[in-house]
Amino acid sequence: MPPxxxxxxxxxxxxxxxxxxVTVDVVALTVRDDALHVxxxxxxxxxxxxxxxxxxxxVLPGEGLAxxxxxxxxxxxxxxxxxxxxxxGTYGPLGRDPRGPxxxxxxxxxAPDFGLVRAGSDAAGAAWHPVADVLDPGALGxxxxxxxxxxxxxxxxxxxxxxxxxxxxxxxxxxxxxxRVYEAVWGVRLDPRNFSRKATGTPGLLVETGRFTSGGxxxxxxxxxxxxxxxxxxxxxxSAATGDDGPASxxxxxxxxxxxxxx
Amino acid sequence: MPPxxxxxxxxxxxxxxxxxxVTVDVVALTVRDDALHVxxxxxxxxxxxxxxxxxxxxVLPGEGLAxxxxxxxxxxxxxxxxxxxxxxGTYGPLGRDPRGPxxxxxxxxxAPDFGLVRAGSDAAGAAWHPVADVLDPGALGxxxxxxxxxxxxxxxxxxxxxxxxxxxxxxxxxxxxxxRVYEAVWGVRLDPRNFSRKATGTPGLLVETGRFTSGGxxxxxxxxxxxxxxxxxxxxxxSAATGDDGPASxxxxxxxxxxxxxx
DNA sequence: TCAAAAGTGTTGTGTGTACACCCATGG
DNA sequence: CCATGGGTGTACACACAACACTTTTGA
Numbered sequence: 001m002p003p004x005x006x007x008x009x010x011x012x013x014x015x016x017x018x019x020x021x022v023t024v025d026v027v028a029l030t031v032r033d034d035a036l037h038v039x040x041x042x043x044x045x046x047x048x049x050x051x052x053x054x055x056x057x058x059v060l061p062g063e064g065l066a067x068x069x070x071x072x073x074x075x076x077x078x079x080x081x082x083x084x085x086x087x088x089g090t091y092g093p094l095g096r097d098p099r100g101p102x103x104x105x106x107x108x109x110x111a112p113d114f115g116l117v118r119a120g121s122d123a124a125g126a127a128w129h130p131v132a133d134v135l136d137p138g139a140l141g142x143x144x145x146x147x148x149x150x151x152x153x154x155x156x157x158x159x160x161x162x163x164x165x166x167x168x169x170x171x172x173x174x175x176x177x178x179x180r181v182y183e184a185v186w187g188v189r190l191d192p193r194n195f196s197r198k199a200t201g202t203p204g205l206l207v208e209t210g211r212f213t214s215g216g217x218x219x220x221x222x223x224x225x226x227x228x229x230x231x232x233x234x235x236x237x238x239s240a241a242t243g244d245d246g247p248a249s250x251x252x253x254x255x256x257x258x259x260x261x262x263x
Numbered sequence: 264m265p266p267x268x269x270x271x272x273x274x275x276x277x278x279x280x281x282x283x284x285v286t287v288d289v290v291a292l293t294v295r296d297d298a299l300h301v302x303x304x305x306x307x308x309x310x311x312x313x314x315x316x317x318x319x320x321x322v323l324p325g326e327g328l329a330x331x332x333x334x335x336x337x338x339x340x341x342x343x344x345x346x347x348x349x350x351x352g353t354y355g356p357l358g359r360d361p362r363g364p365x366x367x368x369x370x371x372x373x374a375p376d377f378g379l380v381r382a383g384s385d386a387a388g389a390a391w392h393p394v395a396d397v398l399d400p401g402a403l404g405x406x407x408x409x410x411x412x413x414x415x416x417x418x419x420x421x422x423x424x425x426x427x428x429x430x431x432x433x434x435x436x437x438x439x440x441x442x443r444v445y446e447a448v449w450g451v452r453l454d455p456r457n458f459s460r461k462a463t464g465t466p467g468l469l470v471e472t473g474r475f476t477s478g479g480x481x482x483x484x485x486x487x488x489x490x491x492x493x494x495x496x497x498x499x500x501x502s503a504a505t506g507d508d509g510p511a512s513x514x515x516x517x518x519x520x521x522x523x524x525x526x
Numbered sequence: 527t528c529a530a531a532a533g534t535g536t537t538g539t540g541t542g543t544a545c546a547c548c549c550a551t552g553g
Numbered sequence: 554c555c556a557t558g559g560g561t562g563t564a565c566a567c568a569c570a571a572c573a574c575t576t577t578t579g580a
Contacts, residue, residue, distance in 0.1 A: 013284040013321065013362060013363075013365070014321060016321070016323060016324075017284045017285075017321035017322070017323065018284070018285065018321070018322050018323055018324040018325075018326070019282040019283065019284055020282065020283055020284075020285050020322070020366075021276040021280050021281070021282055021283075022280075022281065022283050022285075022356075022366060058276065058277060058279070058280035058281070059280070059281050059283070059356075060279060060280065060281055061279075061281040061364075062281075062357070062364075063281070063357075064355075064356070064357050065353065065355070065356070087352055087353065088510065089350055089352075089353075089509055089510025089511070090328065090350065090352075090353045090368050090508075090509075090510065091508060091509045091510075092327075092328070092508055093285075093322075093327070093328070093508070094325070094326075094327050094508065099276065100276075101324075101325075102276070103283075103285060103366070105353050106510075143509075146509065147509075150509070150510060174559090175559085175560090176558080176559080191543075191544075191545090192558085192559080192560090193544090193545085193559085193560070193561080194542075194543065194544080196559075196560060196561095197560085197561080198542090200560095214551090215551095215552090216551085216552085216557090216558080217551075217552065217553090217556080217557045217558060218550075218551060218552080218556085218557040218558025218559065219549060219550040219551055219557080219558060219559045219560075220550070220551065220558095220559080221558080221559060221560090222559085222560095245353075245354060245355055245356070245357065246352055246353075246354045246409065246410075246413070247351065247352025247353065247354075247369075247413060248352070255525055256541080259542090262518055437532090438532085438533090439531080439532080454570075454571075454572090455531085455532080455533090456532085456533070456534080456571090456572080457569075457570065457571080459532075459533060459534095460533085460534080461569090463533095477578085478578095478579090479530090479531080479578085479579085480529080480530050480531065480578075480579060480580090481529085481530040481531025481532065481577075481578060481579080482530080482531055482532045482533075482576060482577040482578050483531090483532080483577070483578065484531075484532060484533090485532085485533095519568080522569095
């Protein structure tokens with residue numbers, strides 16, 4: 001059997017250097033039913049066949065990291081998801097894949113609750129799972145339990161110092177919806193009155209639309225848009241489009257920060 | 264000429280996946296003469312021959328990321344440096360090395376001012392440079408200017424929420440030395456009286472030794488040790504030793520934080 | 527005795543928190 | 554008119570910035 005055509009990069013690289021396969025894994029988080037959820041696939045092939053895992057796959061020749069992340073998400077979720085994408089960290093290459101050394105670059109996606117099209121190619125199906133159900137080590141294949149824990153912790157701290165909570169919301173949202181995002185991600189209850197004041201009084205977080213909700217119970221709530229269009233998958237000029245394959249370029253900083261209650 | 268013996272990992276990896284050379288680059292920071300300095304090498308080989316660059320090199324077969332970082336540092340600085348090591352981010356693989364696609368995993372080292380042994384193997388020499396002198400884009404080869412900027416920003420924010428400022432100090436130090444670390448990294452002047460109260464009153468930052476300085480001008484200062492032995496190169500059970508090749512495992516958190524002055 | 531550096535006391539200002547209270551809608 | 558949720562006013566506690574002041578050494 002002839003070897004498959006596999007373009008190998010780094011022909012000018014010094015001898016002795018390792019050539020490693022690289023995967024991209026995505027921790028895609030959303031808030032649904034007032035709880036933090038993560039997008040997981042059921043693996044259809046070995047290793048860890050049948051187990052839950054983060055969506056992801058191998059980087060292809062000529063492909064950038066962020067591009068690989070969005071491609072894998074699109075393949076396994078069935079659609080190109082909206083949201084904010086940032087690099088989480090790199091794991092490996094030793095002792096994390098039974099097939100041998102594999103480097104894995106993890107990405108974090110914060111997204112509104114987008115619908116899934118069940119047509120994964122190499123996965124039996126992708127679905128949202130409550131994070132609380134799968135946070136214990138061993139619930140996921142590979143070292144994805146640790147990656148998920150790192151992603152959740154990153155999201156929790158990002159909400160304090162950046163306006164990225166709005167990445168979980170749709171194009172227009174109320175202060176109460178934003179508060180439920182904070183409550184779900186942090187796992188706490190926040191005072192609605194103080195939160196409203198804090199959110200509307202923090203520069204760089206919200207912009208008024210002048211519109212209001214209607215139809216629900218109680219007084220109509222003001223509708224807001226995110227003050228910053230977070231760099232992300234759909235954003236023109238965002239990370240994926242420009243091939244900016246570095247770690248998180250610090251977005252706009254919240255000042256004063258919205259600190260989570262300390263125990 | 265027979266091909267060099269190059270163990271190629273990932274034999275069971277699906278065809279079509281890229282096999283990439285991976286480098287590790289280190290942003291090694293220290294404080295000397297009340298200014299933040301970074302360890303740089305003058306490149307002795309192409310590409311960017313003669314230019315300044317971050318110390319680093321290719322990951323070898325069978326080697327972990329953190330192990331590669333410490334090995335490169337030891338090779339290019341001449342000694343195994345002390346300090347705290349954490350992963351900064353991953354860059355590439357496209358458009359950052361004229362030789363072709365190369366993935367680069369950057370690490371951040373916060374270290375006391377350790378002496379250098381000028382015996383680099385593939386570098387003409389390693390030396391400390393004031394960060395202010397080389398922060399402008401284009402001062403360094405490759406994309407190392409951006410990596411340095413990311414590392415400096417990471418260090419600045421780490422000092423607010425973690426006790427890692429002590430990683431810049433020796434085994435015993437005074438509150439004034441610690442204050443000069445904060446002043447150098449943040450580029451601000453801090454009130455010595457208020458800083459002293461804040462530092463000594465923050466749990467998890469300092470432990471008294473009962474000893475005092477002597478010989479200098481003025482009243483002797485109390486000597487302290489770091490409350491946390493930061494995971495790092497020399498620490499038993501640290502990242503490098505255990506092959507823990509993930510991103511920053513969040514160390515002890517400072518509560519209350521030591522916030523830098525906002526403009 | 528003076529200069530220098532370390533460390534403490536005190537006070538004004540601001541920010542977070544708790545909660546009383548008012549506003550606007552649907553049933 | 555009442556329930557429901559949205560939003561404002563206000564008092565208290567606490568934390569930080571500013572700076573006067575004391576302590577302890579070397580010259």
